[in-house]
Amino acid sequence: xxxxxxxxxxxxxxxxxxxxxxxxxxxxxxxxxxxxxxxxxxxxxxxxxxxxxxxxxxxxxxxxxxxxxxxxxxxxxxxxxxxxxxxxxxxxxxxxxxxxxxxxxxxxxxxxxxxxxxxxxxxxxxxxxxxxxxxxxxxxxxxxxxxxxxxxxxxxxxxxxxxxxxxxxxxxxxxxxxxxxxxxxxxxxxxxxxxxxxxxxxxxxxxxxxxxxxxxxxxxxxxxxxxxxxxxxxxxxxxxxxxxxxxxxxxxxxxxxxxxxxxxxxxxxxxxxxxxxxxxxxxxxxxxxxxxxxxxxxxxxxxxxxxxxxxxxxxxxxxxxxxxxxxxxxxxxxxxxxxxxxxxxxxxxxxxxx
Amino acid sequence: xxxxxxxxxxxxxxxxxxxxxxxxxxxxxxxxxxxxxxxxxxxxxxxxxxxxxxxxxxxxxxxxxxxxxxxxxxxxxxxxxxxxxxxxxxxxxxxxxxxxxxxxxxxxxxxxxxxxxxxxxxxxxxxxxxxxxxxxxxxxxxxxxxxxxxxxxxxxxxxxxxxxxxxxxxxxxxxxxxxxxxxxxxxxxxxxxxxxxxxxxxxxxxxxxxxxxxxxxxxxxxxxxxxxxxxxxxxxxxxxxxxxxxxxxxxxxxxxxxxxxxxxxxxxxxxxxxxxxxxxxxxxxxxxxxxxxxxxxxxxxxxxxxxxxxxxxxxxxxxxxxxxxxxxxxxxxxxxxxxxxxxxxxxxxxxxxxxxxxxxxxxxxxx
Amino acid sequence: xxxxxxxxxxxxxxxxxxxxxxxxxxxxxxxxxxxxxxxxxxxxxxxxxxxxxxxxxxxxxxxxxxxxxxxxxxxxxxxxxxxxxxxxxxxxxxxxxxxxxxxxxxxxxxxxxxxxxxxxxxxxxxxxxxxxxxxxxxxxxxxxxxxxxxxxxxxx
Numbered sequence: 001x002x003x004x005x006x007x008x009x010x011x012x013x014x015x016x017x018x019x020x021x022x023x024x025x026x027x028x029x030x031x032x033x034x035x036x037x038x039x040x041x042x043x044x045x046x047x048x049x050x051x052x053x054x055x056x057x058x059x060x061x062x063x064x065x066x067x068x069x070x071x072x073x074x075x076x077x078x079x080x081x082x083x084x085x086x087x088x089x090x091x092x093x094x095x096x097x098x099x100x101x102x103x104x105x106x107x108x109x110x111x112x113x114x115x116x117x118x119x120x121x122x123x124x125x126x127x128x129x130x131x132x133x134x135x136x137x138x139x140x141x142x143x144x145x146x147x148x149x150x151x152x153x154x155x156x157x158x159x160x161x162x163x164x165x166x167x168x169x170x171x172x173x174x175x176x177x178x179x180x181x182x183x184x185x186x187x188x189x190x191x192x193x194x195x196x197x198x199x200x201x202x203x204x205x206x207x208x209x210x211x212x213x214x215x216x217x218x219x220x221x222x223x224x225x226x227x228x229x230x231x232x233x234x235x236x237x238x239x240x241x242x243x244x245x246x247x248x249x250x251x252x253x254x255x256x257x258x259x260x261x262x263x264x265x266x267x268x269x270x271x272x273x274x275x276x277x278x279x280x281x282x283x284x285x286x287x288x289x290x291x292x293x294x295x296x297x298x299x300x301x302x303x304x305x306x307x308x309x310x311x312x313x314x315x316x317x318x319x320x321x322x323x324x325x326x327x328x329x330x331x332x333x334x335x336x337x338x339x340x341x342x343x344x345x346x347x348x349x350x351x352x353x354x
Numbered sequence: 355x356x357x358x359x360x361x362x363x364x365x366x367x368x369x370x371x372x373x374x375x376x377x378x379x380x381x382x383x384x385x386x387x388x389x390x391x392x393x394x395x396x397x398x399x400x401x402x403x404x405x406x407x408x409x410x411x412x413x414x415x416x417x418x419x420x421x422x423x424x425x426x427x428x429x430x431x432x433x434x435x436x437x438x439x440x441x442x443x444x445x446x447x448x449x450x451x452x453x454x455x456x457x458x459x460x461x462x463x464x465x466x467x468x469x470x471x472x473x474x475x476x477x478x479x480x481x482x483x484x485x486x487x488x489x490x491x492x493x494x495x496x497x498x499x500x501x502x503x504x505x506x507x508x509x510x511x512x513x514x515x516x517x518x519x520x521x522x523x524x525x526x527x528x529x530x531x532x533x534x535x536x537x538x539x540x541x542x543x544x545x546x547x548x549x550x551x552x553x554x555x556x557x558x559x560x561x562x563x564x565x566x567x568x569x570x571x572x573x574x575x576x577x578x579x580x581x582x583x584x585x586x587x588x589x590x591x592x593x594x595x596x597x598x599x600x601x602x603x604x605x606x607x608x609x610x611x612x613x614x615x616x617x618x619x620x621x622x623x624x625x626x627x628x629x630x631x632x633x634x635x636x637x638x639x640x641x642x643x644x645x646x647x648x649x650x651x652x653x654x655x656x657x658x659x660x661x662x663x664x665x666x667x668x669x670x671x672x673x674x675x676x677x678x679x680x681x682x683x684x685x686x687x688x689x690x691x692x693x694x695x696x697x698x699x700x701x702x703x704x705x706x707x708x709x710x711x712x713x714x715x716x717x718x719x720x721x
Numbered sequence: 722x723x724x725x726x727x728x729x730x731x732x733x734x735x736x737x738x739x740x741x742x743x744x745x746x747x748x749x750x751x752x753x754x755x756x757x758x759x760x761x762x763x764x765x766x767x768x769x770x771x772x773x774x775x776x777x778x779x780x781x782x783x784x785x786x787x788x789x790x791x792x793x794x795x796x797x798x799x800x801x802x803x804x805x806x807x808x809x810x811x812x813x814x815x816x817x818x819x820x821x822x823x824x825x826x827x828x829x830x831x832x833x834x835x836x837x838x839x840x841x842x843x844x845x846x847x848x849x850x851x852x853x854x855x856x857x858x859x860x861x862x863x864x865x866x867x868x869x870x871x872x873x874x875x876x877x
Contacts, residue, residue: 066484162365166387166702238478239550247373247476248703318550319478321703322387397851405862409874440747567774567797570825581797588800654746655778655793655804666778668791681780681791691828720851 039131043120051270055082057304058270058311065315086267092259097160100256104158109257109264112151116268118144119275122198126288126296130199137198138186138279142179145234145275148268149175152243152253155265159256167252170322171243174233177329178240182230184337188223188344189213189283202287214284219344224284226337228309231276233325236269237310239317240325247319277306362390365702369398373476373706376716378690380705387701392694399720407680412438412512413645415680419667420506422682423718425468428454428461428497429660431510434680436591437656437669438512442649447638450514451593456527456630457497457509458592458658459623463534464493465661466616466623469713470541473613476710477554482544489537492530499523512647514640524631531624541617555609559708561696562607569692573663573685575712578615579607585659597629612711619661646675662686662713684718722770722801724749730770731803735761739805748793751805755816758807762822765794765803772796773803776819779829781837782806783864788814788839809839818844836862 021034056071056079063070071078096105122137124130134140149172156168190196192213193204205211214224233240244252254265281287281302290298320328368379377398383391403422407415419430432454439446446454471486494504500519501509509516545551561571563579576583584601586594602618604611651673657666663685670679689712697708722730728749731739738761739751753761765773773794782789788809795802807816816833818841820826828850830841835849838860849856858868 062480066481067488068484162363170387241478242703247478248706250371315481316544317479318474318545318548318554319703320550321554321701323701324553395850397849397853400851402861443746568824570776570823572775576797583797583800589795589802652744652746653750653791653804655748655791655802657777664777666793668778668780668793670782670784670789670791672784678784679780679782681778681782683778683780687828688825691825 036131043131044117047117047120047271047274048267050274051267052082052086054270054274054307055085055266057307058314061308061311062315065312086263089263089266090260094260095256095258097256099160101158101160104154105256106158108151108155108158109261109268110151111154112148112268113264115144115147115151116271116275118147123275123278124198124202124282124287125299126294129288129296133197133199136196138190138196138201138283141198141275141279142183142186145272146175146179148272155253155257159253161256163249163251164253164255167243167249167255170249171236171253173322174236174240174242174325177326178230178233178333181226181329181333181337182234184334184341185223185227185230186279186283187341188219191341191344191348192216198282198287202282202289205286206289209286212284212286212289219340219347220284222336222340223344224280226333226340227280227283228306230329230333231280232310232313233329235272235276235310237273238314239320241314241319242322242325273307273310274303277303277310280306360385367702367705368395373709374716375472375709375714378714378716378719382702382705384702387703389698389700389702389705392697392705394690394693396690396716396719399716401717401721403721404680404682407677409676411646411675412649412677413647415677416511417506417508419682420508421717422721423660423662423665423684423686423715424505425715426461426465426660426662426665427505427507428457428510429658429665431507432458432592433656433658433660433665433667434669435510435512436658437654437667438649440654440656441652441669441671442512442643442647444513444641444643446514446641448593448635449518449637450639450641452630452634453515453519453639454510454592455594455597456627456634457500457507457515458660459627459630460493460496460527460530462661463531463620463623464490466620467493467534469616469661470613473707473710473713474545474551476706477551479545479548479551482541485537485540485544489530489534492533496523496527496530499526511640511643513643514638516640518639524634527627527631531627534620535624538617538620545613552610554703554707555613555711557606558609558704559697559700559711560606560608561692565692565695566607569695570688571663571685571692572688573659574602574615574619574661575612575663575685575689577601578604578611580605585657585664589657591656591658594626596633597626599625599629609707609711612713616661616713648673648675657683660685662715662718663689682721684721686712686714686716686718690714690719722799724801727801727803734768735764742806745804748802748804751803753805753807755807755809758817758819759822761805762792762819766822770799771801771803772798774798774823776823776825776829777802779819779826779833781833781839781862783811783837783862785864787811788837790816790833790839792819814839815842816840817842820844836860838863 060070071081074081119141121131122134122140152171153168156164193201213220236243254262285302288295288299362383362385365382365384367382368374369377379395381393382389403418406418416431419434420427422430467486467490471483474482497507498504501507501516561579563581566576566579582603599622602615604615649671651671653670655666655668657664666683668681669677672678697705728741732741738757739753742750742752744750765771773796775795775797777795778793780791788811789806791806793804816839818830830844833839834841834847859866
């Protein structure tokens with residue numbers, strides 16, 4: 001077995017640890033288990049921190065858009081306020097409705113949380129900085145992130161609350177509708193790369209900004225726009241946040257959740273936002289490619305830019321209505337993405353692009 | 355195969371729900387996401403203000419009216435003071451009338467700014483809320499400077515106003531309305547042409563003018579349906595007939611027009627305030643009225659145009675120092691009453707938009 | 722029409738049905754007999770020269786001896802105001818509902834029924850709404866109403 005993080009420029013210490021582990025003479029299946037458990041814990045820690053950072057960042061951005069400061073009290077510009085929030089949520093009483101469907105109610109946040117984190121198996125954070133380079137990478141990510149919708153539906157059903165049920169139903173309808181344009185936009189890139197592997201996709205965009213798929217006219221920008229719209233819907237963020245539409249459904253699917261379970265939904269939402277942005281970067285903005293700085297910095301920087309875009313959407317647009325949302329997907333996004341695929345296929349066939 | 359059928363179900367919207375602006379409860383009968391029937395249930399904020407007023411002298415009633423409709427408390431003060439003045443035949447000094455008009459119009463702007471923010475927030479746009487409240491703050495500061503209160507002013511009294519304005523009021527007021535005039539383009543820029551805003555509000559919740567008149571809907575909501583009716587012009591009180599302005603009227607009666615008309619009203623109010631500040635005469639601010647004055651027996655129904663429609667107070671006096679009966683009538687009361695007749699057959703998200711653009715505030719409904 | 726013209730017009734047109742009272746301090750105030758209510762209301766609403774299509778306010782008054790029901794009307798087209806009132810006995814007060822003419826009277830009448838105990842005939846939805854559903858302490862707006870925790874203001 002090869003070390004998963006093969007050429008890790010970030011953590012040479014990993015290689016050292018691995019060699020140390022190998023020298024103990026642990027037999028093979030156990031060695032892999034230890035390594036992957038360790039990686040899972042590291043990944044979990046990194047993502048939890050990222051989610052907390054995103055919460056803080058979103059609050060700062062919202063504050064500055066709205067001409068206020070956002071969190072200011074805890075540390076420099078309130079940097080540890082979200083950490084304190086998370087600690088508070090963990091300590092809170094777990095209020096449970098008496099009429100809930102017990103197993104469904106319990107497992108919904110767990111599945112939501114797990115599904116959000118599963119995608120990170122194949123996300124390359126930098127050159128070689130990937131847990132496992134699956135050959136079906138992007139397909140795998142699509143598959144596991146869609147798992148979130150099951151958890152939302154479970155949360156809606158298990159709460160035994162009409163608002164929650166409406167929220168769950170809305171989220172199911174929404175995710176199913178937006179999955180189609182999202183996959184169709186991704187298909188354009190896959191068509192050109194000829195591979196589903198994340199690493200291959202990023203490698204195909206090496207060699208300068210004009211190789212990034214977002215700038216390959218004419219289909220690249222269109223695919224990126226449709227992707228980012230569908231991704232916003234997929235991550236349940238305004239203007240497509242109808243499953244939890246505060247002013248209509250109070251809090252939608254998570255209306256009955258509190259304490260730690262709520263925190264799991266909440267963090268999963270931000271992890272999802274980060275996931276869709278990371279995929280956007282991998283597919284359209286050359287992943288880790290960039291000059292001078294280390295590759296993981298480029299990757300994170302680009303991803304944060306896309307997250308910033310999502311946040312700007314959220315804090316400037318009103319929310320769409322549920323039927324308008326569906327119409328937008330089926331009557332506008334789906335045709336556009338399909339036409340786009342045909343254009344891209346023609347370009348590929350004619351050999352106008354490499 | 356069993357026949358496919360759907361079942362209607364009931365949802366309680368409220369008493370605590372983010373979009374009901376207080377504690378209104380609506381029992382919605384829904385068919386999926388569509389609303390089939392609305393039944394408003396009110397009374398959660400009933401504080402028996404009318405009964406309390408019967409137990410107090412006229413002067414003591416003014417603070418009670420503040421609590422009637424707290425977003426535009428000035429006009430509640432005004433309408434009660436006006437009713438008592440008409441009962442007792444008290445002449446109000448001209449300076450006091452000018453001050454009243456300035457305060458009333460400032461308060462109207464403040465209320466419409468809240469409307470602007472809250473409506474946008476109900477439709478999911480959170481930023482306009484802060485924008486609206488930012489400029490409202492300048493107005494509230496003016497009120498605080500004048501009467502020491504930021505929400506329940508108790509400023510307009512029977513026979514005049516409580517205090518004269520401080521020296522720095524006029525420059526600050528000019529400054530505030532200049533800022534608001536300037537920021538109007540921001541407000542319009544944020545929402546007026548926003549495509550999502552347009553699809554959410556255009557053609558939604560159309561209230562026919564006939565229905566509005568039948569159910570006693572008044573104010574901006576009725577004017578958005580094309581009825582050119584403004585009490586400030588048609589049943590003039592105070593000194594509104596001295597100013598050059600005209601009520602804003604829109605034709606469609608949908609949520610978008612109800613939103614636009616508020617922005618237009620802000621502009622008209624600014625026009626009135628500018629004229630009032632220019633023409634502000636010197637003189638007394640309060641007629642000589644005994645705190646325990648006894649109006650002769652009689653009755654009067656006085657009404658003003660406030661930002662939610664017709665705000666009326668009926669007072670009957672039996673010649674004593676306390677009113678025999680005070681009946682308060684608020685614009686929101688009738689608007690909430692009319693809601694079930696044009697708010698059905700739409701989505702729950704539309705109901706939120708309709709409810710927000712009616713600009714209902716619940717203390718006024720429940721009293 | 723000015724207020725004086727309105728007074729003349731009403732006294733002429735509604736001879737014997739509406740009598741001018743001198744208690745109205747700003748707008749003219751008339752008295753209508755409870756039996757004539759529907760007929761008079763319909764005519765006020767439909768008359769070409771009045772067109773009183775807007776019910777501003779409707780409230781009951783308890784003077785201690787009698788009940789009054791005060792109707793404040795307004796015309797959105799001709800821009801004029803008019804009030805009229807009914808005198809009702811305190812025992813077994815009854816009044817016809819005017820919601821066929823002005824549908825907006827619905828809630829006002831409910832309030833009268835709830836707070837004063839005036840029975841409204843032909844009303845389609847007489848249910849409690851300001852007071853709690855299980856309220857059993859009578860009609861609180863009546864002058865003689867009392868409850869254990871109700872404190873009157875001391876006389877000045």
